[in-house]
Structures are given as structure tokens and as C-alpha cells.
Amino acid sequence: MILILQPQVDSESAEYKKLIAALSVLPNIQVRTHQVLGARQTLTEIYLLGDTLSLSIEDMRSLPCVERVVRVSQAYRILGRHKDDLRPTAFEYNRVRFSQDDLHVFAGLCAVDVRENVERMMSLLRDNGLVCTRMGAYKPRSSPYAFQGHGKTCLPYVFELAGKYGIRVIAMEITHESHIEEIRAALAQTGQATGVMLQIGTRNIQNFELLKTVGRQQDFPVLLKRGFGITLEESLSAAEYIASEGNSRIVFCLRGMKTNLGDPHRNFVDFSHVPVVRRLTRMPVCVDPSHSVGTRDKSPDGILDILHATAQGIIAGANMVLVDFHPVPEQALVDGPQALLPSELPAFLEDVRLVRATYEKRRALFRPAGPNAS
Amino acid sequence: MILILQPQVDSESAEYKKLIAALSVLPNIQVRTHQVLGARQTLTEIYLLGDTLSLSIEDMRSLPCVERVVRVSQAYRILGRHKDDLRPTAFEYNRVRFSQDDLHVFAGLCAVDVRENVERMMSLLRDNGLVCTRMGAYKPRSSPYAFQGHGKTCLPYVFELAGKYGIRVIAMEITHESHIEEIRAALAQTGQATGVMLQIGTRNIQNFELLKTVGRQQDFPVLLKRGFGITLEESLSAAEYIASEGNSRIVFCLRGMKTNLGDPHRNFVDFSHVPVVRRLTRMPVCVDPSHSVGTRDKSPDGILDILHATAQGIIAGANMVLVDFHPVPEQALVDGPQALLPSELPAFLEDVRLVRATYEKRRALFRPAGPNAS
């Protein structure tokens, strides 16, 4: 880490001495000072060597005399891509493989409402050859007076039906650590009929206690949704929270950023970050076109914006798509009207396959010459 | 609630029928349809009457044919200001009164480091006539590798020292429900030497499970910090989460919004919302100039930006100021360099008194003529 000091800093000044004093007590850090005599002024820089990962750029920047701070080491110790890094980039869960080379569609209900609709959905998925889904039992809502999900009461029949229709992985949001145990119990009760990927929603992206809890268990992989209002770097650091506790089976999900610059979409679609997350980390990248776009508007070519956004994610290499369907959207209790219809699933999947095949051709076109390039 | 439909909606269309079907199943809601024949087109509106508070504007807006949704009832059932509302707007905790008519300064340590510094701080406060402080034991940090606070181990000496120096209320952030019990235990152990106001930080503003937990207890009042990345309305709804569980002793804290439009300050100072929160709700309003401004820069008049921001909050009616001090800022483990110095406290308080007195003169200047206007 480098601290670039303000120009013309006087090494005899009280401010400078304060800085040096503050640095000298940092544990396991060596401090080296460099001065450069320039045409116009003298520059001073301080190099911090050693265990700099424990230092925050923000803290260092606010020390006296410091103008800028540069971190030269890797930001994401566990999840990041490092030079000559041979660690595996894939994981398997309940016979489904997740990596930066795969693509899975998780179509399903934003919120579980009644058993009948769950069964219709599961049946539809099986008929279309899908083995993953999304099912919301615990719903965080902005208002305390809005429907909050059926919670653990719906879990047994959701899992049982999943098993009946061959569903292997359900992405399911949790908002409290107790939900993990409820899910574990319901799975046991149904004879491990299916698998669950624990989803942490955008509102809990910096609920570090919950992140640490899902990081400490090894039963379930985690789907972490990017936070709104914070930088991509901070959201990726939240993923590192999970990994630092021991569980690095994490899929990172882009779901749009909350700003009126994205109007008339519900959120500002951020799928241009698909290649960025793939570059900065080894996590598979998911896109959620339903919550990003938030409407069923379509362009004059007859294609829904939700499908355009899906295509934009996949053409850039996305590894997972989380998308809302509902057998009877007008009965849905949450976000119904952005849901796709059962009749739309075959064309949706055809579109996904078409665009994914194109992505693979693009990858072949640009593949580095080397023997083991990914 | 009013749903304004797209112009020229055909009441025989499939879309329209879907809408009516969706509305007809809403529980405890009556539906009335109005049509207006205009010069250019026919307009249709649908009025939803009854238990509309359970409906989300977003959900309704996404129904077919709907162009806009207007909620005509009050947003904040418990905390809001309603017509002819005579509910009390003040509460007392440990002999300190909080209301929209009071002003309290909570100067203290962003993060507890060593006992010696805690004692220096407490002693300083007593010498300056203050009975409230801030002390951070549990620190949420963006990186898992940064210092996370001393947690419960420091509580006994913090509370004991508070009692020794006459401190009655400590604002203390918690990030997990177990922290409440830890605080309760340490207070009991020290013979209720002081009081604690539970602080929920900006990162947990939509950690609804934590909000509900602090709402269910009555031992401690709550200081809720506005969230970044969400609207003011959503942050106030988060406060309503706490209140809806039974505890309405809540102070709402403005702490700056995270956007580069606020550069070179650490956050975009949002104290212009002080009168807005006072108008929309009955909560006392706190400002946090230290985290909003985030630097010790000063303008050519010799006044720190932190003090200018403080004055801006108070001149508009703020009821509480949360401000970082540290006896030896260069030793601080978190945010040290934005901390004010012990030697700066007397002038800080003089400034606060001066500006508060001016606010009171302004209030007298504009006071409505009526007998019991607040």
C-alpha cells in the first residue's frame, strides 16, 4: 500500500509527525519513506509493506498529510483471481455444476403463494427439462404492512414437490440465520428431496453477521445479490466475508442498481458488469433480469425488455439466470405483473440457448492461443 | 389508493379483465371505477378503498393497464404526523428527554480501543457538562479483514466508567440481536451504571429482522441511521418497522448519502432533510456530521467543515448531534483522523449553543399565532 502525501509536506511539521506516529503503531507493517525532488516541488510517498490487507484505504486516506492511497496487493484474497492461481473455479452441488463455464436457468416463483401454483411451476420446469428454480418463502418488504412471505410453513410442500418433479436446486432467500435451520429441518423431513442455494438479498448485502453465518456452514452454497447504494468493490468484499468464514461456494448476482437514471426500468440494469466480476473474481455470475427491468414492456420487435436484458447478460458470459415466472401472475402476491407466463417459457429457453451458443462462438473467436486458456 | 390507467384503455380487453381479476381478490379492499370523457381521450381510474396500507405501490403499478398509482392515505401509520394527532412526540430515557424540541450532543469515540481512552473521553464529557456519548463496541466494516470492534469484552468497563462520570445515555451500534442481550447483561453486571440507546447503522437499515427485534424490546430506545442507496421514504418505512413491533422511542439520524456528487466530502451531507423528517414524522432528528463530512478540512474562516455541517443541522432544528472525538486520534482504530480533539470540545459546544439559540430565535420569528403551536 502506498500513501501519497500532499505536495510540499514538511517533514518537521506537527502534522507529519502525527502521521508517522500513527503508522508506527500499525501491527506487522513496515514503513518506508521516499522523497522525490521534482521540477516544481518535492513529493513524499510512504510505502506500507507487510500485512497491509488489514488496513482500510479509507482509514489511511484520512491520516494527516495523505492525499491518496493506493493498494497494490489483491483485494479479494480468497475469491479473487491471482497470478498463477490454480485453485478450482467450479463447484458441484446436488449434481449440478456451477462455474464460470456453465449456464443455468433458475425460473420460478418470486414468492410462494399456494401449493397449487408451486406444483404447476415445478411441473412446467420438468416438462421443459429444467432442474433448478427459485422459490421465495421469506420476503423482505420495504413496508412492515406488506405481505412478508409464508416462511417455514410452506417449506415442506415446496421441497416435496421439488423432489417429485426432479428439481435439484432451489434458490431461496433468507433474511435471518434461523431460516437456515428451518430449511435444514424441512429438507430432512422430506428426505432431502431437493437442494437449496441460500440467497442473500440486496438489502442484506452488508448484514455482515448473516454473511458470516452462511459462511460458517457447508451444507448450502450461497447466492449473493449485489447491494444497491454501494460500489461493486464493496459488494464483492461482502462475498469475501462469506468466503473468509470457510464457504467459498458463492454465486454473485447482478440485479440492477437503484437510481432514477435507470427509469423507466425499475432499476438500472448493470449486466455490463458480468465480465468485470468474472475478471476480478472466480465466482460464477448470475443475472436477475426480472428485478432489474421490473416491467413486461416490450420493444417494437416483439421482444420483452426482460428477454433483452437476459440476452445481454448471456452474450457477455453470464452463468446463471434468475427469472420470475408465475402460472397465474394476477394472483401473485409479490411482483406478479413482472412475471413471465408458463406459455412463454419454451421461447424464453430457446432464446437463452440461441444467445448462449453465440456467446460460445464469440469465445472461440477470441480464445487465446495457449493450450489451457479458460 | 388510486390506480390511474393508461389512456384509451378498452374495458373489453384481455389486459383490462386481468387487472380487474387481480384486484377482485385483494382482501378487504373495495374497488370503484371511474371514467372521464375528455376532449382528447377517455380516462379510467380505479379507486381502492379499505385496507390499502397492505398494498405496495410498486406491486399495483405493475398490474396490467396501470400507468400511475397514488396512495392517498398516510404512509407512516405510527410514527407519522396525522391531522388532529394529539399523540405525544417526546420520550424520556434514563432522565434524558428526547423530542423535536430538545437538543443533545452525543460526543464520543467512534470505536472503543483501550480503557484509558474511554476514561479520558468520559472525563472530558463530564468536565464539559455533557451526559450523553457515543461508544462503538461492534463495528461493521466493509472488509472482513479490517478491525471489527472489541465487542462485549469492553462493555463492562465502558459502562462502569460511564457511571463514574455521570453519563446517562450511550449511543452504541449493534449488528446482531445477540448484542442486545450482551448489553443488557453488562448493564446488570455494572448495576445499571448508565443507559444505552441501540444504534442501527446505515448498512442494516433494511435488515428487517434486526429492526423487528429492537422493536420488540422496551428496555432501550433506538437510534436509526438512514440508509444509503434507498429513498428517504424507504428509510422512514424502516423506522416504522421498529414501531410496528411496539417500540416507538426512535431517533432518526441523517448521516450523509453515498454518491460521488458529494465529493470531496466522504458522503453527500443531507441535513436539508432535517425539516422534512420533522414534518413527515414525530421522531426527533439526529445529525452525524463526522461520518457525513469525513475530513478535518476547514474553510478559510478557520471553521472545520464538520462544524459547518453541525451548524447547518442545528439551524434547521436538529435535535441531536452524533460526533466523533478522540483523545489521541492518531491511535484510533477506526476513522481516527476525522475525530475532533479534546481541546476542541469547548468551542464546539459554544458553537452549538450559539446556533441553537439562533434557531430558537428563528422559531419565535415564524411561530404560528395559535396558542398551542409547537
Place this chain on the structure above:
Amino acid sequence: MILILQPQVDSESAEYKKLIAALSVLPNIQVRTHQVLGARQTLTEIYLLGDTLSLSIEDMRSLPCVERVVRVSQAYRILGRHKDDLRPTAFEYNRVRFSQDDLHVFAGLCAVDVRENVERMMSLLRDNGLVCTRMGAYKPRSSPYAFQGHGKTCLPYVFELAGKYGIRVIAMEITHESHIEEIRAALAQTGQATGVMLQIGTRNIQNFELLKTVGRQQDFPVLLKRGFGITLEESLSAAEYIASEGNSRIVFCLRGMKTNLGDPHRNFVDFSHVPVVRRLTRMPVCVDPSHSVGTRDKSPDGILDILHATAQGIIAGANMVLVDFHPVPEQALVDGPQALLPSELPAFLEDVRLVRATYEKRRALFRPAGPNAS
């Protein structure tokens, strides 16, 4: 237009009378008042009929008693898509056809530097079968001390070389009305060797005087870049400024929005709005991946982020791509290092063709059954 009043408005109040007085003087507007007796409260709405396009929502919203304003007529009178609208959606310029059904690549220099590089670029384009390019002569820069472009002095050789290599349309930014005449003169001087599409940059999106000037001439079509810091609706209204003066040969360009939520890209890529602009207006939609992304970073699949963003625009139906190339990027005076290299052009074009073909397949997949669907 509908004004929805605050609930419980008293029609005898002074505020209400002010509102009615203000509305009564609006020219060519009829006012109708409706009251609805609800379960909880009485609602009042006011319908404004007639020449409501001259009213601003913002102005109306700020009238006394008004809670919300809804505009029920079309926002974009000239450029918008209207029901049963048979107006042409394509235009031809210098034998190149622009419409929502075409796709053109404008590869070229961000800023003209020396004649030799212009010739290298033109020659490269011809060799790759391209007839359009971008060439910057007038460069608006944030700092007055940065290079501002060679201006009119370079025009003659740029146009002459364009003619020599068969280039038919050059997108060229102008920042002052006098530049139009300079371009016109240089074209005349070179015997109309090529054509020019006048580009209005993001910084001038609300320089209404310049918009009106380009709207008053018919010699050149216009490429209008979306503004940062304003809504999409406001940027589209800026296009309507041009059209309202008589020139509706306008291509609308997405170029990323300026917010730190887009980091580490230079801007937040906004190509998810491609279908939105196509739906709201009849303008062809351009994407500018170079300025949106702003780096040459690539993901592990070996594909540059700039190419991923290009693909994301095209897969959703973009009609034009504006992309920076430079024969010797390290010599470029502006934005050189984000430029693609001559050696990269063939694969870039192959990628464009591949993704465009996929878009056309997607369109066929979803094409409405009707005979004359676009």
C-alpha cells in the same frame, strides 16, 4: 393531464382558490373537477383538457393542493411512436440508410491528430468494407488547459481522404453553431467528397440554442448523445427540440451514465435502454461502447469489455455502433488507450456480424404473427 389533489382538500380553502385561479388563466385549457367520496376520505381530481402539451408536469405539481400530476397525452409529439402511426421510421443520407432495422459501424478516431493517422484509418475502413466513420475535430474537454481538437484546420484533408477511400458518412461532434458553416464550407471546398452527421455531445444535451440550430438546417442528420445527470425522458425531450425545428433525421446515442455505481468502468453502461428508446421513439439507436466502458480490460474469456458492451447493444437491437480505433493509440491525443487497434478490426466486425445475425434470429423467434409487423 390530471392533477390529483391532496386528500381532504377543502374547496373553500384559500389554497384551493389559489389553485383554481392559477388554472383559470392557462390559455386554451379547459378545467374539470371531479370529487370521489371514499371509505376513508374525499378525493379531488382536476382534469386539464386541450393544449396541455404546453404545460410542464413540474410546474403543475408545484401548484397549491396538488399531490401528483399525470400526463395522459404523448410526450414526444414528433419523434414518439403513436397509435396507428404510419409515419416513416427511416431516412437516407448520402446513400446510407438509417432506421430501427439497420446496423452501421462507425469506427474511427476519437480526435483527429495528424493527416497520416487519418489516412491510415480511412484506408483500414475501406479494406474492411466500411463506409462510415467517426472523426473528432472539435473536442470539448473538462479542463480549459487540455487539448481542444484541431478544429476547422483539419477538415479539408479529413474530407478529402474520406472521399478517396469511399467513406460516405462521418460522425463529427460540434460544440458551436459556427462549426456547421465551417463543415459546410470544407465539404464544398472538397467537392462534397463525403457526408457528415453532426454530433451533439453529452455536455451539450441541454444547450437548447445549439439543438435548435441543428434542427433548423436540413443538410446534415444529427447524432444526439444522451446527457448524464438527467433522466432518459429529458434526453429524449432534447431530441424533440431538434425535431420541433424541422429536422427529424436524428440518431439517439447511448454512451453510459456518469455515476460511481458503474466503476470500474468509466461510465455506467446503459445499453439496457436500447429497447426502451426504440419503443418510446422512432429514432435509430446508437451505442458508444468506447466511452461507456473506457478501458481495454478484458475478461478471462479473452474478450475486451468494449466488445462485450458492443455485443450487449447489438443483441438488443442497436442500429449503430460508435467505436474508437487508432492506428497508433499511444500517439492519440485524447482517450487513446481505450482505442481498439487496426489489427483488431476484422475480429470486431466478425463479432458484430455474429451477434447481429443472432439478434435477427431472436426477432424472427418473437415476431408478432401479423402481416405488417415491424
Place this chain on the structure above:
Amino acid sequence: MILILQPQVDSESAEYKKLIAALSVLPNIQVRTHQVLGARQTLTEIYLLGDTLSLSIEDMRSLPCVERVVRVSQAYRILGRHKDDLRPTAFEYNRVRFSQDDLHVFAGLCAVDVRENVERMMSLLRDNGLVCTRMGAYKPRSSPYAFQGHGKTCLPYVFELAGKYGIRVIAMEITHESHIEEIRAALAQTGQATGVMLQIGTRNIQNFELLKTVGRQQDFPVLLKRGFGITLEESLSAAEYIASEGNSRIVFCLRGMKTNLGDPHRNFVDFSHVPVVRRLTRMPVCVDPSHSVGTRDKSPDGILDILHATAQGIIAGANMVLVDFHPVPEQALVDGPQALLPSELPAFLEDVRLVRATYEKRRALFRPAGPNAS
């Protein structure tokens, strides 16, 4: 300027050589390379010395191998505060003195409508002892179909009435260079009855041609409004554009930033930047509470948000207040309903005086001990 390279850069690599080649052709720049052998890695930095002001950070950052760029020289050559800088910080225009030590209220009409209202306003100002005002003749509007101001036709009577009532300076927005001549002509026609401060609005903040034009004339001082969507640094650089052409009599105006984080205010009030602009530059700082707040809402203390925002600007040292009044707001053609009423002017001014006096007390409290501290 310092370029900090990516860690472990190989000085034999092609990328590195490209970088060096690009730097070697920069005019009037010396290049020095430094390498630092650290515990974990080798760091390389490149110092650019000489005429670095002509280089853009963005351009340098995008060169190969570069990780970060730091500019060590002053950003605002003319308007900035430099060490040991004795240049004057005040200017006088038409017998009114503007500086960082003064305070002037510019109350007036957002848009001129009819002569009668202009005269009512001028008369009101005189009766309250004011000699400055705001009058809008040229109004940039988001929609081409909205009222655009009366333009030059109203200038003669506006200036004549100003003279009649002793008004010395009118802040008046211009949107085209021709407006300067129109104003000059109308002033001549009325015998220089008053003075004009040319206002550049937020939409034209990066209309560099207009900035250069107002910078080239010396007849009128300039009021520059901060741009939305760009950083404060970029807006201050726009002021430097004016100064670099010769006219440094500039007042910088804060007017709120456009983001939904500021809701329910029309814009996000940014007056916390008053001390920042005073620190970074020598320009007097204006605040515009009317357009920032945009409503006549008031808090329970009976004080309008507009007045709270005004007080927040003044308590932090603002030097000018631009505020909308209208004799008959419901007749106003633009932004009428946010206007203050004539009957409110005396209390407004009393409030301004009270808060300004408090600011002066604050300044005395913190004044540095030195003899000639400002």
C-alpha cells in the same frame, strides 16, 4: 503528476514500452522513473514534471500499465487558492462589492411575465432596502413546448424599472452568446439604468463555447451555476474556463443536485459545499434555495424549507442568496408555486440578518490568532 503503475510491471514488456513511447512524445514534459523493492512486490512510479497542467488524469490513467494517477499541482490555476497567494478575492460591480466576506440577497422573479409584476417586485425590493434582484428573460426549459421566456422584448422595461427603483445588479440567465449583445443594447438604450450579472445555468455548465464567450467580455460579471450530473471539481473547472479567457469576476452558485436521493425536495440540497468552494477557490459562493428545495412545504416550527435551506447556506458562510419571489405566484409562468410572497420578504430578510450575524459570531469564535487572517 505521478503515474503509479500496476504492481510487478515488467520493464521489458511490450505494454511498458508502449507506455514509455507515449510519454516520450508529450510536449514540455520530463519523465522520471522510480522503482521500489517491497516485501511483496516491486513497484514502479513515473513522475511527469513540467507542463503537466495540459495533461488529463483520465487520459494518463488509460495508458498501458497505469493503475492510478495523482496530480500534485493546483487544479484551478486562476481561481484557486494557492500558498502565499496575495491576489485580491473581491470585485466591485456597479457599486456593489462581491467577495467571500460579503452577503447579498438577490430576490426577484424566476421569469419575467408582465411589466406590472416587474414593477411590483422592484418597488418591493426598494421598500426593503435591497439593490440586487433576479429577473429571467431567457428560460431554458426541458420541453420545447414549454414557455421559453420573453427574451429581449422585455429587457427595456425591466432595466428602466430597475433604474427607477434603485436596483444596481440584476442576475439574468443567458443561453446564447447573442443575448449578451441584446443586454448590452438594452442597457445602452435605457442609459445604463442598472447593471447585469450574466447567469450561466446548470444546463450550460459544460457549454464551453458560451463559457469562453462570457470569459472574453469584461462588461459583466458572471454567476455560474453548478452542473448536475458532474462532479464539483468539473463544475469548478468550468468556472476556470471563464477565467482562463480573462474574466475572473465570477460568483459560483450551488443549486442542488438532481438525484432521487434528495426527494421529496426537487433537488438534493448541496449547501454543505459552501465551505468547500470557499476553500478550493477564491470565488464568492451563492446559494439558490428556491430551485434546490422547489416546494413551499414547511416544518412544524412554521418555517418554510426554503428558509431553512437559506439559513443553512448562510450559517456556513454563503455570500449571495438567489431566491424566487412573485407578487402573484399563481400567475407566474415558471416555477410560480415555489415563489415566496411579497408579504414574506420582511421576515425572510430578518431571518437572513439573524443568521448572518450568527455566522459572523462563529467566525470570530474560530478566527485564527494571526493578524491578517481572513
